[in-house]
Amino acid sequence: MDQSANGPLSMVIEEDWSEIREAVERICMQYPNDYWNELDAASEYPTAFVNALTEAGYLAVLIPEEFGGTGLPISAAGAVLETIHAAGCNAAACHAQMYTMGTVLRHGSEAQKQRYLPKIATGELRLQAFGVTEPTTGTDTTQLKTRAVRDGNQYVVNGQKVWTSRALQSDLMLLLARTTPADEVKKRSDGISVFLVDLREAVGNGLEIRKLDAAINHNTTEVFMDDLKIPPESLIGEEGKGFKYILDGMNAERILISYESLGDAKYFIRRATEYANERVVFGAPIGKNQGVQFPLARAYAEMQAAELMIHKAAALFEGGQHCGAEANMAKLLASEAAWHAAEACMQTFGGFAFAREYGIERKWRETRLYQTAPISTNMILAYIGQHVLGMPRSY
Numbered sequence: 109m110d111q112s113a114n115g116p117l118s119m120v121i122e123e124d125w126s127e128i129r130e131a132v133e134r135i136c137m138q139y140p141n142d143y144w145n146e147l148d149a150a151s152e153y154p155t156a157f158v159n160a161l162t163e164a165g166y167l168a169v170l171i172p173e174e175f176g177g178t179g180l181p182i183s184a185a186g187a188v189l190e191t192i193h194a195a196g197c198n199a200a201a202c203h204a205q206m207y208t209m210g211t212v213l214r215h216g217s218e219a220q221k222q223r224y225l226p227k228i229a230t231g232e233l234r235l236q237a238f239g240v241t242e243p244t245t246g247t248d249t250t251q252l253k254t255r256a257v258r259d260g261n262q263y264v265v266n267g268q269k270v271w272t273s274r275a276l277q278s279d280l281m282l283l284l285a286r287t288t289p290a291d292e293v294k295k296r297s298d299g300i301s302v303f304l305v306d307l308r309e310a311v312g313n314g315l316e317i318r319k320l321d322a323a324i325n326h327n328t329t330e331v332f333m334d335d336l337k338i339p340p341e342s343l344i345g346e347e348g349k350g351f352k353y354i355l356d357g358m359n360a361e362r363i364l365i366s367y368e369s370l371g372d373a374k375y376f377i378r379r380a381t382e383y384a385n386e387r388v389v390f391g392a393p394i395g396k397n398q399g400v401q402f403p404l405a406r407a408y409a410e411m412q413a414a415e416l417m418i419h420k421a422a423a424l425f426e427g428g429q430h431c432g433a434e435a436n437m438a439k440l441l442a443s444e445a446a447w448h449a450a451e452a453c454m455q456t457f458g459g460f461a462f463a464r465e466y467g468i469e470r471k472w473r474e475t476r477l478y479q480t481a482p483i484s485t486n487m488i489l490a491y492i493g494q495h496v497l498g499m500p501r502s503y
């Protein structure tokens with residue numbers, strides 16, 4: 109079983125990083141629902157919010173001190189993201205920096221780390237874009253079609269990415285491309301490489317970014333590469349090992365996204381409970397009705413259970429132990445707990461849930477994403493079925 113090699117585990121069950129949570133909450137209070145609604149309507153990036161978080165150092169919590177960050181564990185980064193979401197804000201505009209940076213940190217050369225990480229820590233450079241998904245291959249990442257071919261002292265890249273979020277707001281993009289054709293490798297995950305593409309140089313020189321019209325304000329795009337030429341120093345780690353590098357970062361990504369869903373669940377339960385106690389219909393607060401009360405009580409129980417699994421996954425991750433199963437389960441449980449809380453909240457607010465000024469419908473749309481991206485629920489269930497329970501692979 110996946111976790112058989114793990115040793116004893118100690119984990120924080122109560123809320124941790126209270127100073128960080130309080131400070132992040134103070135920042136969030138300056139960006140109320142109106143701010144997010146206006147951006148949502150105009151499909152614009154929350155620049156002021158991201159700048160405030162960057163200046164306060166909260167996007168650099170996972171960057172080691174030697175590269176200008178605070179070098180804190182994943183639970184601290186999680187506390188930042190959870191607090192943002194629990195306050196009704198959205199960290200999706202900047203969360204990718206926390207986990208894409210990890211690929212450079214773990215697999216980049218010393219020169220790449222020195223060149224990029226300190227500037228990412230100060231916000232001088234934004235690494236918010238992560239180009240993995242492609243229109244024709246979707247979840248089947250090893251079949252991606254984007255090709256990077258070494259030609260003298262450069263790589264020439266051709267292909268297309270879809271749903272590459274924040275590419276228009278990012279200076280750098282982590283790009284996954286095939287460097288050895290699929291029919292020339294032993295394992296389908298071999299022959300794929302990771303590149304750090306400088307978008308400031310690439311845009312207009314073989315790379316084009318087109319905004320996607322999505323149901324949520326996620327600043328997501330399509331990226332087209334047509335004979336894009338990038339220097340060999342863009343390659344992260346060894347050529348052909350990129351899929352493994354990306355997999356290495358996935359546990360961190362899943363745990364961090366779980367914290368966002370946890371924050372969402374807390375937001376919905378808080379808003380719904382307050383409303384259920386205040387709103388009087390038929391001469392009594394609506395929360396007196398079990399039809400209103402019980403879905404919220406159930407959502408609360410689910411949220412608490414998800415929180416425990418998140419803490420377990422984070423503790424294993426921080427202890428350098430296997431956490432694939434827990435990171436996946438945390439993401440599954442938290443995204444579903446958030447969705448159930450969102451549904452209960454929508455129902456509690458009745459017609460007013462649809463009034464944009466309440467912020468509920470925006471958060472409801474936003475929280476739905478996490479059952480699909482960055483990995484869909486089915487793929488998590490497949491992981492548990494195969495890697496934890498030892499059943500056959502279906503694909």
Ligand SMILES: Cc1cc2nc3c(=O)[nH]c(=O)nc-3n(C[C@H](O)[C@H](O)[C@H](O)COP(=O)(O)OP(=O)(O)OC[C@H]3O[C@@H](n4cnc5c(N)ncnc54)[C@H](O)[C@@H]3O)c2cc1C
Nearest residue numbers: 238239240241246247271272273326481482484486487503
């Ligand atoms: C708002 C948004 C932002 C995103 N941001 C990024 C980003 O920044 N970078 C990036 O690279 N990607 C990003 N994505 C892409 C996201 O990761 C993918 O949408 C997701 O991984 C699913 O891929 P797909 O859409 O191609 O679905 P498909 O692979 O076509 O799958 C469709 C459905 O079929 C199911 N399915 C497929 N195969 C199986 C199987 N073998 N067993 C069971 N079920 C299966 C899937 O679970 C899914 O429910 C984003 C997506 C959205 C919507």
